[in-house]
Amino acid sequence: MRIDFWKMHGIGNDFIMLDDRDKTIAGYIDYSDLAVRLCHRRFGIGADGIILARHSDTHDIRFIIINSDGSEPEMCGNGMRCFAKYLYENNILVKDEIKVQTLAGTVVPRIEKKQSGQVVSVCVDMGVPRLVPQQIPFVHDRDMALGVPIETAQGTMLVSCVSMGNPHAVIFVNDLSLVDIETIGPMVENHPRFPEKTNVEFIEVVSDRQLKMRVWERGAGITLACGTGACAAVTAAHLTGRAGRQVRVNLDGGDLDISWNESSGHIFKTGPAQTVFKGTFDI
Numbered sequence: 580m581r582i583d584f585w586k587m588h589g590i591g592n593d594f595i596m597l598d599d600r601d602k603t604i605a606g607y608i609d610y611s612d613l614a615v616r617l618c619h620r621r622f623g624i625g626a627d628g629i630i631l632a633r634h635s636d637t638h639d640i641r642f643i644i645i646n647s648d649g650s651e652p653e654m655c656g657n658g659m660r661c662f663a664k665y666l667y668e669n670n671i672l673v674k675d676e677i678k679v680q681t682l683a684g685t686v687v688p689r690i691e692k693k694q695s696g697q698v699v700s701v702c703v704d705m706g707v708p709r710l711v712p713q714q715i716p717f718v719h720d721r722d723m724a725l726g727v728p729i730e731t732a733q734g735t736m737l738v739s740c741v742s743m744g745n746p747h748a749v750i751f752v753n754d755l756s757l758v759d760i761e762t763i764g765p766m767v768e769n770h771p772r773f774p775e776k777t778n779v780e781f782i783e784v785v786s787d788r789q790l791k792m793r794v795w796e797r798g799a800g801i802t803l804a805c806g807t808g809a810c811a812a813v814t815a816a817h818l819t820g821r822a823g824r825q826v827r828v829n830l831d832g833g834d835l836d837i838s839w840n841e842s843s844g845h846i847f848k849t850g851p852a853q854t855v856f857k858g859t860f861d862i
């Protein structure tokens with residue numbers, strides 16, 4: 580069977596977009612197996628995840644994201660902007676604002692800017708961030724993999740835990756360029772404190788309106804950007820007095836503008852969505 584796909588990205592966080600409203604793909608292959616196969620950067624198309632459009636009884640559409648390792652997260656912020664553009668330009672939902680069913684609840688992307696009928700940027704109402712009230716002191720060391728917390732030269736980290744539907748561990752650092760993300764990222768991701776595993780964001784505060792961020796994503800490793808992670812970072816930065824409510828987050832793949840509304844508690848994320856190429860594959 581031949582399947583059409585779009586390869587898209589939101590500031591370098593890349594996805595393979597699929598239309599499975601009629602469940603044809605689900606009838607043929609497990610989504611998890613499909614993600615592992617398609618996301619492989621040498622043997623597949625290459626991506627951080629696959630995103631599928633499915634019919635919803637309660638919303639305009641249902642959003643499914645599968646990480647490149649085959650795990651299914653609750654939400655994906657960069658993927659949601661790509662999703663809105665994909666639905667609009669494929670004439671699946673030609674509306675400026677849609678209500679999307681996700682495992683993290685209702686998410687509302689609104690098309691911000693169009694050029695010659697093509698969607699350029701999208702603002703997503705990401706809902707209300709949920710907090711784990713206290714910061715968790717987290718001692719890190721290579722031996723943590725064995726469950727033995729030992730103080731090392733790297734010291735003790737404070738991890739702020741924020742849920743955007745999916746879990747985030749936000750770590751503030753003085754100098755982002757000195758962080759060994761490939762070592763610390765998977766240690767925190769897989770630490771027993773996080774039974775569902777976690778995404779890990781490393782944040783350097785530039786000013787109360789600007790954060791620099793690098794990310795280790797659950798189920799995908801280092802990516803160029805994470806939209807839910809940027810919202811979690813601004814939430815943690817604001818609540819710890821490091822930033823205001825309107826913050827630009829500089830990520831490896833580009834910038835996101837995050838705005839946390841005081842009265843509604845909702846957090847909004849604005850950024851671009853781009854198509855890389857379109858194609859077909861056989862399953």
Ligand SMILES: N[C@@H](CCC[C@H](N)C(=O)O)C(=O)O
Pocket residue numbers: 592646651652653654655656657658745746778796797798799802804805806807808
């Ligand atoms: N990159 C995404 C988040 C994708 C899901 C994440 N890896 C998880 O497992 O929670 C984003 O832009 O939010």
